[in-house]
Amino acid sequence: MNSTTDSAKLDRITGVKISSVTLPLPTGISDAKVLTGRQKPMTEVAVLFAEITTAAGLQGIGISYSKRAGGPGQFAHARELAPALLGEDPSDIAKIWDKLMWAGASVGRSGLSVQAIAAFDVALWDLKAKRAGLPLAKLLGAHRDSVRCYNTSGGFLHAPIEEVLDRATESLDRGIAGIKIKVGHPDNRVDLARVTAVREKVGDAVPLMIDANQQWDRPTARRMCRAFDPHGLVWIEEPLDAYDFEGHAQLANTFDTPIATGEMLTSVAEHAELIRTGIDIVQPDAPRVGGITRFLEIMALADRKNLQLAPHFVMEVHVHLAAAYPREPWVEHFEWFDPLFNERLEIAGGRMHLSARPGLGVTISDQARAWTVAEHHIGS
Template sequence: MAKITKVDIFMIDLKPKVKRVDAIQSFVSQETPFVRITDEDGQVGLGYTYTIGQGGGAIMSLLRETLVPQLIGREAEEIERIWRDLLFSTHATAVGAITSLALAAIDTALWDLRCKRAKLPLHVMLGGAKDSVPMYTTEGGWLHKETEELVADALEAQAKGFHGSKVKIGKPHLNEDRERLAAVRKAVGPNYEIMVDANQSLSRAEATRRAHMLEELDIAWFEEPLPADDVLEHVGLAAASTVPIAVGESMYSVSQFKDYLVSGGAAIVQVDVARVGGITPWMKVAHMAEAHNVPVCPHFLMELHVALVCAIPNAPWLEYIPQLDGLTKTPMRMEQGRAFASTEPGLGIDWDMEALDALKIDGLSASFGA
């Protein structure tokens, strides 16, 4: 083992290359905090987290003032102990988004470091269930797009080998959502999956109405129909719908997923490695979902999630939303609609450090230790 001797933190702000609009928000920027951990042997692990346009400064403050100073001198291999100690040191702000997102930046850096020391890729270190996974695309299904654009994007994705497309829903009237989805279904045929996402925008009554409409179009899943913290309403909706209910991207602890799984409120778990607090809790959720015979289809961060979904047996999909274009020297490998986990030691993300340095936000960087 080797002790942590130095930790650096910095943040960049990524601007999406395409317009991204759903039923509750527009993605104008992606604030991305980084944590770089160096051990006494000189090995380095780089981890990261993100917010959609807001809260990045709060994460950096929590890292700088509370979490990172506790890392110096710790054994880097004791990831579970470190994660638990950091969680309880922020007891007054947990469970919560800012705390979980900050923990994730540290936890992913520690796993990157562990894998590099062991000379193993992350998906092998965590189990090595497979080396690739089918992808579905969300990048062309945003709510602001006209029906003709949705159809064209789905057909293009299908031609490229993608196995499905996600379409955002939540238009003012049900018939608007129906018209858009029906056009896509007619274009792609019966064997191409269509997922839908309401981004927590509906009431229980409206979600039930739309669930019946989605059944007619053979929709693969109904994502975030209701506010994510309302487990009981999801349980009721799931009982009334033959379309699988998918939740998880807006949940921030292992226990929240437990409540959904035990109660039957989720047929698909969409745990986000950043929002749940890192790889350590992500794997706990994944194994818990497997015990309930529920698939894991994570939200966003495809360049990191590809290794995690390839580590476990119950992850049938990876969501395609490009995030790190221009920040890596080698992109995630994709062939015929499948994503392949990197065989390089670490998280599998080939960072372009010069590109990251050029995007650092002034005044937020800090260093600790030697």
């Protein structure tokens, strides 16, 4: 071996712990999928934590999640995969991702199978950044130290408009830049009235987005996009089914208001087709697509097409990824995960700021441990 190899800090994975945590929500959450009868109100989020330890005494924390159904399935698949991590060099993240994917290849390369892998993948990236003594964004190569942020959690359809207006004001007072509210009500006039009321309340200068959660057909989407064009929206999100790539492209090519989608896609291949067909703003979700490794591939595809990026949910992870995107992105603010971590992200001046803490910069709280419904540990 030469001197460079002799001095390299090699390491091995010696222990893996996975935990299934049921995060309760203060009130039942309803978007357009509830009002159209396709789903019931959401009362909890199933969170999958992965904690990976190494022979050198380092630890990485990873996270995935499922809304409504799927949490027990993610945990079960992660439990099956966990033994494959032992003995691996934690720096070989792409190699490990492939190993885990092939271990469960018979259940596919998207959906629940890769969402279980995501928790391990995020933990490995957290660990790698900690080894370097850097925030994850700096390890990846940050373009900025803060990212524009907007709030979604105050704009659900179950909330009366008075509450939505109050929550919008509270968010702006906290230093959040933009407001997103849910649309897709069976009565289109309700959507128009709610968006008009919010625009009048916050003023023309505040960035305002709307999200139909896939509940419009193509004719309705065209009518609604035309009606909302004068409102100066930053984007209209998921006006159509998530897999109607051509329909979204047609809307993007027809109307002035940008069209955004992508959060429900669960693979790089699906995002590649969305980007190829045509969209204005891509909204990948790292836990849903298999973790940071796969998210970075989607970022590269979006950058090549000069697209805007607005990652979905899990701001604790996505603030780092968005900071590493060449074009100015957006990050979605939800306070739902706050009880799971001991740290808080700083928000000021309309932006979410990176901390100087290494890795993701978060540690799992005692409250999260108390909400744990299942756990599994292997190794030392």
